[in-house]
Amino acid sequence: MLITIKYFGLIAEVTNTEEESLEFSGTTISDLVNALHSKYDSLKNKDFQIAQNQELVDFETKLTGDEIALLPPFAGG
Template identity: 65%
Template sequence: MLITIKYFGQLTEITHTNEETLDMLEGTLIYELLETLYRKYNTLKTKDFQVAQNQELVDKNTKLTGQEIALLPPFAGG
């Protein structure tokens, strides 16, 4: 199952890309996808962010169903 992962804000400084596509097994949970990403990007684990699946914020125990995952960090600047 191909999943497009979008990165926002300072997360793109770790991933060096705004989005990428990963092939994940059916039935994978969001946090399992995150563990895969942490292995790829070590410092991602130290960052605070929320996860959206198909443009909706979801809990990390949610099953991957959608085509698109977004990792969204908070911004403080004003």
């Protein structure tokens, strides 16, 4: 399925884009994260959470959505 992936904060600096579309056939969020880890090596050292269709989900969740967001924590104030 075609998935749109949005990157926030310093994750967008790792991927060098804020948004991209990927053709992906895995079944869970975790599969997708692994695929992204292979695509972007330094993503492995980053902490982030995932939203699927605007809802935060854990990594074991079934991949159903067409929009995924990778969300890192921010420290600044």
